[in-house]
Amino acid sequence: MILTVTLNTALDLTYRVPALTPHATHRVTQVIERPGGKGLNVARVLAALGHETVVTGFAGGATGAMLRDLLAATPVRDELVETAGPTRRTVAVVDTATGDTTQLNEPGPAVTADEWAGLRARFTELLDGARAVALCGSLPPGIHVGAYAELVRLARAAAVPVLLDTSGEPLRRGIAARPDLVKPNADELAQLTGSREPHRATRDARRRGAHAVVSSLGPEGLLAATPEGLWRAAPPSAVKGNPTGAGDSAVAGLLSGLVDEAPWPERLTRAVALSAATVLSPVAGEYDPSAYEELLPRVKVTAEPEAA
Amino acid sequence: MILTVTLNTALDLTYRVPALTPHATHRVTQVIERPGGKGLNVARVLAALGHETVVTGFAGGATGAMLRDLLAATPVRDELVETAGPTRRTVAVVDTATGDTTQLNEPGPAVTADEWAGLRARFTELLDGARAVALCGSLPPGIHVGAYAELVRLARAAAVPVLLDTSGEPLRRGIAARPDLVKPNADELAQLTGSREPHRATRDARRRGAHAVVSSLGPEGLLAATPEGLWRAAPPSAVKGNPTGAGDSAVAGLLSGLVDEAPWPERLTRAVALSAATVLSPVAGEYDPSAYEELLPRVKVTAEPEAA
Numbered sequence: 355m356i357l358t359v360t361l362n363t364a365l366d367l368t369y370r371v372p373a374l375t376p377h378a379t380h381r382v383t384q385v386i387e388r389p390g391g392k393g394l395n396v397a398r399v400l401a402a403l404g405h406e407t408v409v410t411g412f413a414g415g416a417t418g419a420m421l422r423d424l425l426a427a428t429p430v431r432d433e434l435v436e437t438a439g440p441t442r443r444t445v446a447v448v449d450t451a452t453g454d455t456t457q458l459n460e461p462g463p464a465v466t467a468d469e470w471a472g473l474r475a476r477f478t479e480l481l482d483g484a485r486a487v488a489l490c491g492s493l494p495p496g497i498h499v500g501a502y503a504e505l506v507r508l509a510r511a512a513a514v515p516v517l518l519d520t521s522g523e524p525l526r527r528g529i530a531a532r533p534d535l536v537k538p539n540a541d542e543l544a545q546l547t548g549s550r551e552p553h554r555a556t557r558d559a560r561r562r563g564a565h566a567v568v569s570s571l572g573p574e575g576l577l578a579a580t581p582e583g584l585w586r587a588a589p590p591s592a593v594k595g596n597p598t599g600a601g602d603s604a605v606a607g608l609l610s611g612l613v614d615e616a617p618w619p620e621r622l623t624r625a626v627a628l629s630a631a632t633v634l635s636p637v638a639g640e641y642d643p644s645a646y647e648e649l650l651p652r653v654k655v656t657a658e659p660e661a662a
Numbered sequence: 663m664i665l666t667v668t669l670n671t672a673l674d675l676t677y678r679v680p681a682l683t684p685h686a687t688h689r690v691t692q693v694i695e696r697p698g699g700k701g702l703n704v705a706r707v708l709a710a711l712g713h714e715t716v717v718t719g720f721a722g723g724a725t726g727a728m729l730r731d732l733l734a735a736t737p738v739r740d741e742l743v744e745t746a747g748p749t750r751r752t753v754a755v756v757d758t759a760t761g762d763t764t765q766l767n768e769p770g771p772a773v774t775a776d777e778w779a780g781l782r783a784r785f786t787e788l789l790d791g792a793r794a795v796a797l798c799g800s801l802p803p804g805i806h807v808g809a810y811a812e813l814v815r816l817a818r819a820a821a822v823p824v825l826l827d828t829s830g831e832p833l834r835r836g837i838a839a840r841p842d843l844v845k846p847n848a849d850e851l852a853q854l855t856g857s858r859e860p861h862r863a864t865r866d867a868r869r870r871g872a873h874a875v876v877s878s879l880g881p882e883g884l885l886a887a888t889p890e891g892l893w894r895a896a897p898p899s900a901v902k903g904n905p906t907g908a909g910d911s912a913v914a915g916l917l918s919g920l921v922d923e924a925p926w927p928e929r930l931t932r933a934v935a936l937s938a939a940t941v942l943s944p945v946a947g948e949y950d951p952s953a954y955e956e957l958l959p960r961v962k963v964t965a966e967p968e969a970a
Contacts, residue, residue: 369766374684376757379765416731420724443675445753447766449684457687458677458755
């Protein structure tokens, strides 16, 4: 099975309104509730691809119970650890006419030292049987900044390939613990390396400890620096739509290729096709399976020169 | 006891953000959860004034359970009727710097005919022992537009004084069933009567069937057309703050005065003082008890000429 970790899960609410106007009153025309947090999004895509998938992380309170009820309706196995504090909500307010989205994110619950110890123990148990693990998203209050580095070391000790998808100081610390793969976007990469030049920044990120770095460059696709070479992978043409969840779908594609022992170009193809099929989906954060199948043979992967 | 009815209850969330910017991502700095809907707000104020208070209406789903948990922590007695559909949320996004508020209201659950029959039965039981009843707020989907008129007639048949605080067609139908009191605001009054001239509109509303009409005119206070005469009641000076819940506090003041058999000027004084103390409160929708005590002797009530 594939294990994903989401320390800062969320009950994701999507509200449709004709158009958001500050300081006005809005009737919400549609409400969608989803179990959220990056690792949960990755897990849903993996399950839809046919992989046995398990999620851990934290959930608590009435909102945590709602999240777990929603998760129970999916094929993803719930191994979340209970917190005393309630799971946060996020609200995405989508303007119906344009699709523009305004995001409101509640802070997460303060996680206690005992709850963190419980998560570490659960994670260690779950590593036994995991073929790959993904550590995803931000840290909730109360969790020390080196938490992901700790989990990377536990995964490496258990010889389970580990992907890290986070930002800021947790990424900086985590990458130094030598994960198998990191997947920064352009902003995260710039924050980590100080460079906005994709080749330089991606190679720099790799020198900081990751065995491979796959940078997501938005509509331009992915740039991968791996022990087997440097590749660029891009959709056949620019796709227009809602980019919510496109990065999480790319992570799912990379993990799927990893556990299937596919060569790098094939892993990148899956990641780009899933990512584009998510942008094209009418439902934010979901991928369109027929668009995915249609895109797969059309993703362009090119080897890039290794020059510094 | 005093009974309040809220057919479209809500789990009210208040989010503080530095400033709401459309199509940007916001970190919410503070989250407040409250049991909401007009009748629940009225009941909380009545309970704080020392009145025995009971609420009925509908609640359902996980959000309904959260609302009832929050209500259980107050002195208000919960006689809500369960619905299969989940209780709606409302989100008030408050800009920290200015206090300006952007409101997002989910639609309510579709109430079934059986659930409505259950509410009517519960309401009839509760009328036995009620000294006054208030019917408050909008109708959820599935409830017929004459629902409040039906409840007004049940209350009158039980000889329990009934206050109606709603808008649009439910107000038009409800007022024709001859409630003891309606409390429209300026917009509701204009919608009902076609007039924005307060005296004319208030008297017109009374001719439509209500025994008394108390119109809330925002910072200018209240205008009351009653069988005992016409009064205007205003705070000693304009109050600045958040008007959320000011109308509900005015309803609580009117009910409080009614069950205490206070003369009209005293009822209006309580309503204006509570309303102003709600605007002045640092917490949206709550009233400031010391401001209330301080305002009570300073509210100006003046008899107005009855001329047409």
